[in-house]
Amino acid sequence: MNRSSGPHSTPDPGVTPGSAPAARRPRWLLRMLVLLPWLVLAGTAIHAAVRFLPDEPVAYADPVEHFKYGSTGGERESGFPYWIWQALPQVCAEHLPGVGYASLGFIYEPGRDLPVGVSKRRHLGIDRVFLNCAACHTGLVRAGPAAPERLVVGMPAHRFDIRAFQAFFFDCAAGPRFSREFIVPEIERLSGGLSLIDRYLVYPVAIALMRERLLMLRGRFTFVFAQPPWGPGRVDTFNAAKVLFNFPVAQLPAHERLGASDFPSIWHQGKRMVRADGQRMELHWDGNNTHTEERNKSAAYGTGTTPPTIDLAAIGRVEAWLLELAPPPWPHAVDAALAARGATLYAHYCADCHGASGNDFSGAKVGHVTPIAEIATDRARLDSYSRDLAVNQGTLYAGYPHRFRHFRKTQGYANMPLDGIWLRAPYLHNGSVPTLRDLLEPAAARPRCFLRGSTLIDPLRVGFASATTDAACAATAPAAGEHLFAFDTRLPGNGNGGHEGEAYGTALPAADKDALVEYLKTF
Numbered sequence: 001m002n003r004s005s006g007p008h009s010t011p012d013p014g015v016t017p018g019s020a021p022a023a024r025r026p027r028w029l030l031r032m033l034v035l036l037p038w039l040v041l042a043g044t045a046i047h048a049a050v051r052f053l054p055d056e057p058v059a060y061a062d063p064v065e066h067f068k069y070g071s072t073g074g075e076r077e078s079g080f081p082y083w084i085w086q087a088l089p090q091v092c093a094e095h096l097p098g099v100g101y102a103s104l105g106f107i108y109e110p111g112r113d114l115p116v117g118v119s120k121r122r123h124l125g126i127d128r129v130f131l132n133c134a135a136c137h138t139g140l141v142r143a144g145p146a147a148p149e150r151l152v153v154g155m156p157a158h159r160f161d162i163r164a165f166q167a168f169f170f171d172c173a174a175g176p177r178f179s180r181e182f183i184v185p186e187i188e189r190l191s192g193g194l195s196l197i198d199r200y201l202v203y204p205v206a207i208a209l210m211r212e213r214l215l216m217l218r219g220r221f222t223f224v225f226a227q228p229p230w231g232p233g234r235v236d237t238f239n240a241a242k243v244l245f246n247f248p249v250a251q252l253p254a255h256e257r258l259g260a261s262d263f264p265s266i267w268h269q270g271k272r273m274v275r276a277d278g279q280r281m282e283l284h285w286d287g288n289n290t291h292t293e294e295r296n297k298s299a300a301y302g303t304g305t306t307p308p309t310i311d312l313a314a315i316g317r318v319e320a321w322l323l324e325l326a327p328p329p330w331p332h333a334v335d336a337a338l339a340a341r342g343a344t345l346y347a348h349y350c351a352d353c354h355g356a357s358g359n360d361f362s363g364a365k366v367g368h369v370t371p372i373a374e375i376a377t378d379r380a381r382l383d384s385y386s387r388d389l390a391v392n393q394g395t396l397y398a399g400y401p402h403r404f405r406h407f408r409k410t411q412g413y414a415n416m417p418l419d420g421i422w423l424r425a426p427y428l429h430n431g432s433v434p435t436l437r438d439l440l441e442p443a444a445a446r447p448r449c450f451l452r453g454s455t456l457i458d459p460l461r462v463g464f465a466s467a468t469t470d471a472a473c474a475a476t477a478p479a480a481g482e483h484l485f486a487f488d489t490r491l492p493g494n495g496n497g498g499h500e501g502e503a504y505g506t507a508l509p510a511a512d513k514d515a516l517v518e519y520l521k522t523f
Helices: 027-052 063-069 074-078 082-091 162-174 180-191 196-220 222-226 237-244 269-273 292-303 312-322 336-349 380-384 387-393 510-520
Strands: 055-057 118-123 126-131 138-141 150-153 369-371 412-414 449-452 485-488
Touching: 063 118, 063 150, 063 312, 074 118, 074 126, 074 292, 082 126, 082 162, 082 180, 082 196, 126 292, 162 196, 162 222, 180 196, 196 222, 222 237, 237 292, 237 387, 269 292, 269 312, 292 312, 336 510, 380 412
Parallel strands: none
Antiparallel strands: 055 118, 118 126, 138 150, 369 412, 449 485
């Protein structure tokens, strides 16, 4: 008989009366208590990885939609948190010329929460947005006063005021309302509610970081706001590049600090790569590069990319699509007899520099630079691009297979093909002449002042309908509507001279000029 089980057995001295033996304790509970902190840590790490590690742009199968809303990679470095972007027009409404981003010339399509030219990417745990190529290369046009506005991809964004866009963010960041106390409640209202981590951590940190970055950029771009207003459809491209290269812009010669010019059209890029004679076309207004690949990557800096962050695959999709993209045809009837007469005049006066037609870019001088002494148009854009900048651009992508090798300083402006010319007003590189018919007049007879920003086509003179009297320059700010801007050709960088004389057709009789304009409608 086992004595320990008997009624008079001796108690085990290692067991406290009323408790279970040590061997019978729930060891799983002890293990759980030890593992619980590690499980919480692992779960937190997994959640953080799922939330903050993805780097996924919103992509589109349709190349047109991808062009309008697809990423170039700029959101990674320069992107604004999506909800901050949506909140700021309400928080800082006093710094906008009208209601919302549309007052800056952005185009909103029905059903879209972002305008054309703004892309979205999930990065660092939040949706981030920034500009893409379409912001500067998509516009609206009306064939007549009662006609609806039509969106055209590839044309210059002639209503987008990029300087006002910059000023809005800079001024907002410098004001007292760019803080979590004002922005987070507006985000909560717009989004329908935020999680605790977003309300108390993610967005307060994002707001503080975004404000510091904007204030830094505001200080470095001070020189821009000492220039005459650019107006919609224009940008000082290469002075912004100097800022990125840490040039002491304020110490540069005055003639290098002013270079605003029009956004160009971007149709028929395949035909612009190599001329009919096998030579490459000289690209940009001043012909400073002959390789579209470098030109495109350089332009991507305007969309916030840097060498480590550029999305080459996304940009490659756009490049491939642009090879064959063509402009839409002229929306009105063309006088065939008058156009035929104009074709003869065009062949004599224009084809050598601008191509045989809107589809045939052959011509001895097409895509080559005409010296400034000969063309005599405003030289501010030419002077702003310096040899020092060209040398610095050669350091971009150092160590990458696609390092820049072809930027150079020129001494004039490149002769452009004229495809879709009816959608490219105002004319000359700096947008200083409102219509083609005006361009065929001597400089002294061209309008000194006119309004930029209309979407209505002038069916006779070809360009956008505009008041062209000196009264148009009476205002120094946007006038006669939130998208119209008083452009004064007497201001520095805005000169409308040049491209005149016998060789340019400005001495032709009025009837011949009308015939030439009629033929250009077919481009």
